[in-house]
Amino acid sequence: VVPGSVTDPHHRADRRASPVTSSSTLGMISHSAIIKDLINNIFKVAASGFPVLIEGETGSGKELVSRGIHECSGRKDSPFVVVNCGAISPELIESELFGHEKGAFTGATAQRRGAFEIAHGGSIFLDEIGELPLRLQPKLLRALEQKEIKRVGGNDSILVDVRVLAATNRNLRKEVSDRNFRDDLYFRISTITLSVPPLRDRREDILPIAIHFLSDVASRANRPAPELSSPAAEFLSSHDWPGNVRELRNAIQRAVVMSDGPSLGVRDFSFLHSTNPESPAVVADHSLSRWEMSEKTNILNELSRQKGNKTQTARELGIAKSTLFEKLKKYGIRTPK
Incomplete structure (x- = not known):
């Protein structure tokens, strides 16, 4: 649904009026040139298989951008899996990403696939990647570079074909300089960077x-x-x-x-x-x-x-x-x- 614009004689926001220059491509409603440029860039980067880092403030639409990249890519018919790294406790995030074997820890009563296995052939969106614990960053880097993961409590390497789309509301370059984020992982995920402007x-x-x-x-x-x-x-x-x-x-x-x-x-x-x-x-x-x-x-x-x-x-x-x-x-x- 494309929303209306302020066009009636009384200068009211009339929801029934049809906009002339707005865009609702990929679910992004816009009159602004800056968002139209962002949409064009989404189409450009979607064709590649490179990781993409999406920067922007909280609530600005970073997940919408990631979904747009996935939907415009050759992986659109494969899974799109979302993991919010800031909403999962540090003790559980490894299992959430890579899965676990039965008995790997207290409460692991059955084998469980992680997000990377579920997303095989498709894309994984790692929201708030700046919250990822330092101890897990080498394992994510390995998944990116070697395209393989190990479940928690497992010994076997599992091949995964996944495109990583990451997002952050932090300044990861500063996090790298403060040694809160690995520089090798930062350079790997920021091959392509898109910025989502704030609404103001x-x-x-x-x-x-x-x-x-x-x-x-x-x-x-x-x-x-x-x-x-x-x-x-x-x-x-x-x-x-x-x-x-x-x-x-x-x-x-x-x-x-x-x-x-x-x-x-x-x-x-x-x-x-x-x-x-x-x-x-x-x-x-x-x-x-x-x-x-x-x-x-x-x-x-x-x-x-x-x-x-x-x-x-x-x-x-x-x-x-x-x-x-x-x-x-x-x-x-x-x-x-």
Whole structure:
């Protein structure tokens, strides 16, 4: 579904209007030249079998890019397997990637194939690869270079034909210099690098994406899709969206579910800039940029919604728990133990 554009005489975001220059290729809805360039690059790199490193902020659409690469490649009819390296405990990630033999560890009651075996002939998407423990990085490098893996507790090498697509919201070059990430693995996975721009750098895409989500969410909620008032459209377009497309989608979902009328106004999105002025954690720090303040507010709001549950907060924000802790420390946000 290609969303509408702001074209009617009253300058409202009309979900029924047909856009002239937007693109929904590979599921990416865009008016911006920067995303059209990204789509062109996806087609280019898809034809090769090289690993691809996809860089971008949380929620910017890195998994969508990886799926686009897979769907445009010769492997499109083979499996596409997603592994979030930041969402799996360090004790289990090796088994998740490479599988295990029966009895390899407590609880291993049966042999289990890992993601690389399941993805044989296709592609594997390693999200948040910067979270991969150092001790496992040589094994991933071996899988890339030798195209073989060993299950946990096993002795036999298993040949796997898998294209690795990796993503990170970290600066892996800095992680390499800090010795948190192996340089040989970094050079291997970054043969080709694609960057996904944050939503605030392509503001002309915000309304088309929002209107698409309006239609989709309303359909799921079994109700007519509300329209955006002109002030609401302007508000959404000016918001910095530290959580990017994921945050925009969640905001639309919440607004649609909680609204009563046929249109959405600014007040339906008041939760995007609501803070508790009495909390010392939300006192404005003038050393922070506007975007950092917006990100800080986004984290505070999600923590409040999750009643301080950091695991659930990290999951809803789409980041690793360790990344959340880093941001809490950076912004001086204190939560109950």
